[in-house]
Amino acid sequence: MPSLIDIRRRIRSVKNTQQITKAMKMVSAAKLRRAQDRVIAARPYTSMLRAMLSDIAATAASDEKAGENPLLARREEKRILLILITGDKGLAGAFNTNLIKGAQRFSAEHGGATVKLELIGRKGRDFFRKRGAAIAGEQIGLANKPAYKDTAVIARKAMDLYRAGEIDAVYLLFNEFKSVVSQKLTLTRILPVELPQQEAAGDFIFEQPVVELLEMLLPRYVETEFFRALLESSAAEHAARMTAMDAATSNAADMIDRLTLYMNRVRQASITKEIIEVVSGAAAAE
Numbered sequence: 001m002p003s004l005i006d007i008r009r010r011i012r013s014v015k016n017t018q019q020i021t022k023a024m025k026m027v028s029a030a031k032l033r034r035a036q037d038r039v040i041a042a043r044p045y046t047s048m049l050r051a052m053l054s055d056i057a058a059t060a061a062s063d064e065k066a067g068e069n070p071l072l073a074r075r076e077e078k079r080i081l082l083i084l085i086t087g088d089k090g091l092a093g094a095f096n097t098n099l100i101k102g103a104q105r106f107s108a109e110h111g112g113a114t115v116k117l118e119l120i121g122r123k124g125r126d127f128f129r130k131r132g133a134a135i136a137g138e139q140i141g142l143a144n145k146p147a148y149k150d151t152a153v154i155a156r157k158a159m160d161l162y163r164a165g166e167i168d169a170v171y172l173l174f175n176e177f178k179s180v181v182s183q184k185l186t187l188t189r190i191l192p193v194e195l196p197q198q199e200a201a202g203d204f205i206f207e208q209p210v211v212e213l214l215e216m217l218l219p220r221y222v223e224t225e226f227f228r229a230l231l232e233s234s235a236a237e238h239a240a241r242m243t244a245m246d247a248a249t250s251n252a253a254d255m256i257d258r259l260t261l262y263m264n265r266v267r268q269a270s271i272t273k274e275i276i277e278v279v280s281g282a283a284a285a286e
Contacts, residue, residue: 004263031238049221053217070163073192077168084173087237088140089123091245106173118136121142143234155226159191172188
């Protein structure tokens with residue numbers, strides 16, 4: 001049976017851990033609010049850009065030159081670039097684990113193709129580097145302060161590789177922010193760009209040829225999708241960490257209660273034993 005000193009030391013250790021998890025929960029909650037505001041602000045822009053691209057694509061459907069855009073070229077997927085967005089830190093529940101498992105599952109499902117990884121985030125980078133995976137590039141620290149210019153560089157690199165024919169498809173794997181307690185593992189194909197097959201929402205008159213507009217909007221659309229994915233992943237990570245730290249704080253409180261109850265029982269048993277020894281000694285002295 002552990003001594004009272006050991007139990008008190010254990011309770012003090014759990015209380016210190018509880019203070020840390022409570023502080024981390026508060027920090028993640030503050031960061032989540034800012035990240036969530038950025039996600040909500042970016043979604044209308046992405047939706048409008050997608051709608052504009054849809055109208056231009058519908059108008060340009062009859063133009064043969066529109067289909068010659070290299071970002072629309074479809075090829076057999078023999079060489080795939082998978083862009084994986086993980087976190088730089090842990091203590092976020094299954095946030096990073098689900099992403100890594102998703103990347104492994106994607107590679108297994110495309111066993112006949114060569115899959116290269118563009119890794120955004122320290123957790124994914126460390127995991128696949130130790131296992132000797134084919135890594136095309138790595139980016140650390142983007143999730144803390146997502147910036148459009150940083151994601152645009154990655155998007156342009158992917159587009160350059162696709163135009164040159166060095167890769168046949170580009171996929172994005174990330175956690176999409178749904179709510180504080182819900183994040184959705186999302187796999188989306190970025191290249192080749194999938195143009196919606198629908199009629200234009202109205203009769204538009206363009207000053208520039210629609211082919212030129214399409215050539216200008218397609219790269220911007222790809223860059224925006226990259227930036228949106230990073231924003232979604234950042235918000236989802238803070239939400240997952242806040243939820244995990246809240247659960248850890250509650251578990252610490254439960255453990256403190258159990259240890260305190262156990263300590264009281266041990267102390268009561270010790271006092272009872274001492275009383276019995278005193279009574280037995282007094283009885284023997286008589």
